[in-house]
Amino acid sequence: xxxxxxxxxxxxxxxxxxxxxxxxxxxxxxxxxxxxxxxxxxxxxxxxxxxxxxxxxxxxxxxxxxxxxxxxxxxxxxxxxxxxxxxxxxxxxxxxxxxxxxxxxxxxxxxxxxxxxxxxxxxxxxxxxxxxxxxxxxxxxxxxxxxxxxxxxxxxxxxxxxxxxxxxxxxxxxxxxxxxxxxxxxxxxxxxxxxxxxxxxxxx
Amino acid sequence: xxxxxxxxxxxxxxxxxxxxxxxxxxxxxxxxxxxxxxxxxxxxxxxxxxxxxxxxxxxxxxxxxxxxxxxxxxxxxxxxxxxxxxxxxxxxxxxxxxxxxxxxxxxxxxxxxxxxxxxxxxxxxxxxxxxxxxxxxxxxxxxxxxxxxxxxxxxxxxxxxxxxxxxxxxxxxxxxxxxxxxxxxxxxxxxxxxxxxxxxxxxxx
Numbered sequence: 001x002x003x004x005x006x007x008x009x010x011x012x013x014x015x016x017x018x019x020x021x022x023x024x025x026x027x028x029x030x031x032x033x034x035x036x037x038x039x040x041x042x043x044x045x046x047x048x049x050x051x052x053x054x055x056x057x058x059x060x061x062x063x064x065x066x067x068x069x070x071x072x073x074x075x076x077x078x079x080x081x082x083x084x085x086x087x088x089x090x091x092x093x094x095x096x097x098x099x100x101x102x103x104x105x106x107x108x109x110x111x112x113x114x115x116x117x118x119x120x121x122x123x124x125x126x127x128x129x130x131x132x133x134x135x136x137x138x139x140x141x142x143x144x145x146x147x148x149x150x151x152x153x154x155x156x157x158x159x160x161x162x163x164x165x166x167x168x169x170x171x172x173x174x175x176x177x178x179x180x181x182x183x184x185x186x187x188x189x190x191x192x193x194x195x196x197x198x199x200x201x202x203x204x
Numbered sequence: 205x206x207x208x209x210x211x212x213x214x215x216x217x218x219x220x221x222x223x224x225x226x227x228x229x230x231x232x233x234x235x236x237x238x239x240x241x242x243x244x245x246x247x248x249x250x251x252x253x254x255x256x257x258x259x260x261x262x263x264x265x266x267x268x269x270x271x272x273x274x275x276x277x278x279x280x281x282x283x284x285x286x287x288x289x290x291x292x293x294x295x296x297x298x299x300x301x302x303x304x305x306x307x308x309x310x311x312x313x314x315x316x317x318x319x320x321x322x323x324x325x326x327x328x329x330x331x332x333x334x335x336x337x338x339x340x341x342x343x344x345x346x347x348x349x350x351x352x353x354x355x356x357x358x359x360x361x362x363x364x365x366x367x368x369x370x371x372x373x374x375x376x377x378x379x380x381x382x383x384x385x386x387x388x389x390x391x392x393x394x395x396x397x398x399x400x401x402x403x404x405x406x407x408x409x
Binding site: 033047065099101103104105127168172173176177179180181183184187188191193195 | 298
């Protein structure tokens with residue numbers, strides 16, 4: 001009987017904690033950082049956030065090349081943003097170090113940089129340098145399209161960053177509690193079996 | 205206060221895992237049949253607590269609840285916290301699987317220390333002193349955790365003192381809130397079911 005009560009009072013504590021979480025409007029902050037980076041023209045933009053949406057302010061950002069050599073480092077501003085000119089045409093590994101053991105990274109493949117910065121594009125005019133009928137060179141059209149695409153895609157990129165930095169969902173939370181209760185069942189089962197065997201040995 | 209994957213060097217990870225394994229084996233040995241549900245409930249509470257964000261202070265911090273875990277469970281808080289941390293790592297990507305050992309030690313060891321420091325005091329009949337002890341238990345377990353995190357970062361970050369200071373300052377609001385939560389939990393349990401506290405110290409965890 002006492003044990004039942006014992007569990008009951010602990011359950012009340014758990015219930016209170018759960019209510020607190022849910023009433024806290026769920027996308028609660030917690031300990032995980034992410035960094036998101038994209039290329040626009042010759043510049044790489046990065047955004048750093050804690051899961052839940054709070055920006056990682058004044059955090060160290062390190063940029064490495066394919067071989068692991070550090071190319072440059074910088075600090076995020078008060079919006080968690082940091083941008084730099086592409087230092088070298090290579091795969092970039094951007095590491096965010098938010099201190100206190102928080103770390104995240106984002107990779108930009110060489111191809112993405114080439115495409116965005118127009119290195120690939122600049123090769124094309126040499127192949128067919130004659131202007132297109134409209135009066136604009138192929139290169140200029142390409143540039144225009146890229147510019148407007150960048151502008152149009154920016155909100156979507158932002159949305160993706162935000163969806164990435166969402167906190168845990170209710171399903172995950174309840175699932176986790178379910179796992180723990182399941183483990184409790186398994187533990188009780190094994191302890192119980194040990195007890196029974198012990199008893200049988202005694203009976204024999 | 206979860207340390208992310210890929211921050212710590214291998215020796216630190218291995219040492220943490222070894223300490224955690226030792227604590228867990230002691231905890232599992234001491235875990236009696238009737239203690240299992242209580243361990244599970246406190247493990248769930250720890251699991252959920254990390255989602256409660258404390259919006260005060262300069263950095264992103266959340267509740268930890270390792271003080272009440274240690275106070276009520278003693279050595280059993282090692283398995284309790286390990287399970288909760290493993291699920292947080294898998295479901296929320298807090299911390300990580302390789303750092304599980306280190307994170308378990310940084311959370312569970314302070315709980316255990318507070319259990320030995322304040323367990324007897326909390327369990328005393330006297331009203332005020334036991335409540336003060338309960339507050340100190342919640343407060344100091346977070347403080348000790350911060351110091352342990354700074355210690356494990358010793359080999360990766362430049363200076364121990366600056367990191368420790370940073371963590372402690374960031375967690376000051378959490379310490380106070382956890383102290384108050386622990387205080388209310390103890391006051392509540394004392395009124396409703398003093399055996400929960402008394403039982404442990406009566407026959408050992």
